[in-house]
Amino acid sequence: MKKVLHLLSGGGAGGIEILCEQIGLRGQYRHExxxxxSGGVIADRMKEEGLTTYDLSGESFWNKRRKLLDIFAEGEYSAVVVHHEGVKLYMLYEALIRFAEKGKMLDVTFIKYLHCTFDDSDFYTGKKVEDWLHHYLLGKTLADSDRLVAVSEFAGMSYADEFGLDDDRIQVIYNGIDVSDGESAVTDGKMTRRIEQEQCTGKEEVQSLDGSRLLYIGRLVKVKGVDVLIKAVALLKKQGNVVTLDILGDGEARKDFEKLSSDLGVSEQIFFHGVILDKKEYFQRDGIFVYPSVWQEAFGISIIEAMSNGLICVASEVGGIPEIITEKEQGILFEAGNAEALATAIVEAQRRGDAGNYQAYRDEILSRAAEFDIQKSVEQLEELV
Structure with missing residues (x-):
């Protein structure tokens, strides 16, 4: 059986980490x-699930390098996949490439995953030496990798344009989710995902979604546009359209967002729940999912999760998101950073979720979500090894 070593900066509750967990659980090969x-909740969970993990977070850089080389030398790996970004991570990845070259380990495939778009505002800090080193080592990492995997066409093109890469070097593998469970069959208060009517025929009647309940899942950082969403909630309140918003996630901007909610008079409508791994309760209860990112988002796995549960999705028209919502029936795209446009889009989502309208959109939403199957993503990655 082939073995694959994955390199990550940390093991927190992020989309990259959860994707790696799914690769480990579903792959035909042995993934380590x-x-x-740093560690984190996903790293801990992977270990509990029986996946092989190595934690070098407490080591000095040179000890990390030495121990990583030992792991690689003893592991007899068919491939190494690097997921996150960062100067030190690039240096460790390059050390493995040089070690393999020196040992004539020509059958090892080195893969760089492009989970984000190349964006000047994200990659550059304004410190000339650090920025030059980051750009140089990233370019070297891209050039030295045997395979490049992008999570969207947009993400891949952003690196191709910046570093002069040939398009055929980049393989697009969309992120995926477990689509086997489909939508929930739970009836909860005002909102019903699906109910069986006529047991003799098995016919299903779908009622309306609760358009007064909004959901956001993601990091609480400025580039995710949560402030735009809070402002939209305040605008809707002024129009007499009072909604509640569940926010799942955490980050450095949480206190700023909480203060903004208070300043705009909507703190009683907005609930900050922190990091929630089991999101089923919210998918069953909330009717509209909002993804208000203001930067060039590479993909948006939480959009797929929400769609697979039948929620009406409202998302910024940026980056790779239009590769998910390709038809107007699948969701609603709005101008990034525009709170008024977002408020208008939410009203349209409420209309689509009303009785008599939802059924027409539900089938399109679920059908589109089903195309992003995690099993297909894993199989496409393993084909590169």
């Missing part, structure tokens, strides 16, 4: 994971 700078 090395967390280089």
């Amino acid at each position: 994971f090395c967390f280089l700078f």
Whole structure:
């Protein structure tokens, strides 16, 4: 059986980490994971699930390098996949490439995953030396990798344009989710995902969604546009359209967002729940999912999760998101950073979720979500090994 070593900066509750967990659980090959700078809840869960993990977070850089080389030398890996970004991570990945070259390990495939778009505002800090080193080592990492995997066409093109890469070097593998469970069959208060009517025929009647309940899942950082969503909630309140918003996630901007909610008079409508791994309760209760990112988002796995549960999705028209919502029936795209446009889009989502309208959109939403199957993503990655 082939073995694959995955390099990650940390093991927190992020989309990259959860994707790696699914790769480990579903792959036909043996996938092992090395967390280089920090652990986290997903790293802990992977270990509990019986996946092989290595935690080098407590080591100095040179000890990390030495121990990583030992793991690689002893592991007899068919491939190494690097997922996150960062100067030190690039240096460790390059050390493995040089080690393989020196040992004439020509059958090892080195793969760089492009989970985000190349965006100047994200990659550059304004410190000339650090920025130059980051750009140089990233370019070297891209050039030295045997395979490049992008999570969207947009993400891949952003690196191709910046570093002059040939398009045929980049393989697009969309992120996926477990689509086997489909939508929930739970009846909860005002909102019913589906109910069986005529047991003799098995016919299903779908009622309306609760358009007064909004859901956001993601990091609480400025580039995710949560402030735009809070402003939209305040605008809707002024129009007499009072909604509640569940926010799942955490981050450095949480206190700023909480203060903004209070300043705009909507703190009683907005609930900050922190990181929630089991999101089923919210998918069953809330009717509209909002993804208000203001930067060039590479993909948006939480959009697929929400769609697979039948929610009406409202998302910024940026980055790779239009590759998910390709038809107007599948969701609603709005101008990034525009709170008024977002408020208008939410009203349209409420209309689509009303009785008599939802059924027409529901089938399109579920059908589109089903195309992003995690099993297909894993199989496409393993074909590159």
